[in-house]
Amino acid sequence: MDIKDGRTVKGINFVGLRDAGDPVELAARYADEGADELCFLDITATVEKRDTLVELVRNVGKEINIPFTVGGGIREVQDVSRLLKAGADKISINSAAVKRPELVSELALEFGSQCVVVAIDVKQENDGHWYVYVHGGRSRTEHKAIDWAKRITDLGAGEILLTSMNSDGTQEGFSLKITREMGKAVPIPIIASGGAGTMTHFEEVFREGEADAALAASVFHFGSIPIPKLKEYLASKQIPMRQL
Amino acid sequence: MKEIAIVKYNAGNIQSVINALERLGVKPVVTDDQNWLVSAQKVIFPGVGEASTAMKYLKEKDLDQLLPKLKQPVLGICLGLQLMCTHSEENDTPMLDIFPAEVKRFPDKVGKIPHMGWNQLEFNDHPLLHGISQKDSFYFVHSYYAELSQYTIAKGNYGIPFSAVMQRDNFYATQFHPEKSSHVGGKIIENFINIPS
Numbered sequence: 001m002d003i004k005d006g007r008t009v010k011g012i013n014f015v016g017l018r019d020a021g022d023p024v025e026l027a028a029r030y031a032d033e034g035a036d037e038l039c040f041l042d043i044t045a046t047v048e049k050r051d052t053l054v055e056l057v058r059n060v061g062k063e064i065n066i067p068f069t070v071g072g073g074i075r076e077v078q079d080v081s082r083l084l085k086a087g088a089d090k091i092s093i094n095s096a097a098v099k100r101p102e103l104v105s106e107l108a109l110e111f112g113s114q115c116v117v118v119a120i121d122v123k124q125e126n127d128g129h130w131y132v133y134v135h136g137g138r139s140r141t142e143h144k145a146i147d148w149a150k151r152i153t154d155l156g157a158g159e160i161l162l163t164s165m166n167s168d169g170t171q172e173g174f175s176l177k178i179t180r181e182m183g184k185a186v187p188i189p190i191i192a193s194g195g196a197g198t199m200t201h202f203e204e205v206f207r208e209g210e211a212d213a214a215l216a217a218s219v220f221h222f223g224s225i226p227i228p229k230l231k232e233y234l235a236s237k238q239i240p241m242r243q244l
Numbered sequence: 245m246k247e248i249a250i251v252k253y254n255a256g257n258i259q260s261v262i263n264a265l266e267r268l269g270v271k272p273v274v275t276d277d278q279n280w281l282v283s284a285q286k287v288i289f290p291g292v293g294e295a296s297t298a299m300k301y302l303k304e305k306d307l308d309q310l311l312p313k314l315k316q317p318v319l320g321i322c323l324g325l326q327l328m329c330t331h332s333e334e335n336d337t338p339m340l341d342i343f344p345a346e347v348k349r350f351p352d353k354v355g356k357i358p359h360m361g362w363n364q365l366e367f368n369d370h371p372l373l374h375g376i377s378q379k380d381s382f383y384f385v386h387s388y389y390a391e392l393s394q395y396t397i398a399k400g401n402y403g404i405p406f407s408a409v410m411q412r413d414n415f416y417a418t419q420f421h422p423e424k425s426s427h428v429g430g431k432i433i434e435n436f437i438n439i440p441s
Binding site: 243 | 267
């Protein structure tokens with residue numbers, strides 16, 4: 001769930017936001033429907049809005065009984081401490097890790113790797129290489145995707161949330177090759193994100209992309225794929241799946 | 245009155261345990277006060293983190309002496325379960341020795357470590373698992389595991405079998421997080437609350 005001013009929103013290729021509802025209500029619905037984990041990303045997170053995010057985390061924690069990750073605007077250990085105390089299970093960092101990679105190890109030491117998710121937004125350029133982008137996909141960095149994944153793993157990241165900007169919001173399928181390559185390059189779980197449009201896309205990302213988990217937003221927010229149906233489908237394709 | 249004390253120490257996030265209890269209509273007390281802990285009807289011993297650091301804190305508060313002597317039902321969760329065992333490979337740590345069992349690190353061959361995600365249990369009927377089916381899944385996050393022992397009442401399997409739920413006398417423990425394991429996890433917490441004190 002991308003959160004802006006306290007509402008769930010969803011864009012296409014990181015822009016063009018569409019309102020998708022109240023995050024706490026949506027969270028409760030997804031938890032009931034069998035989502036295994038939820039992820040909240042505050043895309044308006046500015047210093048003055050940070051209290052809003054902590055409040056949202058507190059409300060989500062009261063409502064739902066499955067793990068959830070929170071990201072957006074985290075700059076230092078203290079930010080994470082507040083979010084975890086409010087009830088988040090994991091936090092995700094993106095731009096802050098690129099700006100100051102030591103933050104990953106500081107967080108891993110303080111709170112344990114199991115709650116440190118590093119979000120990596122990647123885009124394949126004309127030279128064929130995948131580069132890491134920051135600031136919600138607005139700025140390209142010089143980091144190549146796989147090198148960056150290895151680096152943050154060495155620093156103590158516990159999971160990678162990999163979003164392919166080429167696929168995000170298109171509903172044309174996950175970027176399978178980069179997902180598989182990254183999973184082979186590092187010993188930590190890869191959550192694949194960006195591009196889910198059909199149930200087959202999920203099957204592909206587990207089988208061909210060898211992802212450990214798949215994340216999607218639009219297909220759930222706008223109801224084109226109900227979670228129970230998706231899990232039933234994947235289970236029927238022999239992909240291990242928690243059933244309700 | 246159902247007075248539940250949560251052991252306060254330096255090991256991780258207890259807000260979700262509080263939330264889970266409040267969803268069941270129970271208001272817990274979070275405390276490291278010996279009198280509170282001894283007199284509570286039930287005690288929950290949660291934990292996420294590293295074994296030696298947690299034991300050091302428990303020792304500073306003399307809780308390493310107190311906890312094994314508690315008489316009311318006690319529920320250890322995650323690191324709580326591990327601390328209730330005899331010894332951990334994690335920084336070679338002697339622990340509370342309520343369950344005579346060793347805690348070991350998953351060998352690399354099992355796959356990605358920590359074991360993080362939803363898994364099923366294998367068990368025979370038990371009051372703590374009342375209403376739970378072997379098809380139900382629970383949420384695990386751990387790099388170390390308690391070996392199987394005579395006190396194992398449910399087995400998990402992540403490349404190798406391990407103790408997912410343990411019980412000895414009034415001491416109960418789960419390696420998974422019932423507070424994060426959806427409705428079936430809530431059911432286990434409810435079962436614990438309903439165990440006669």
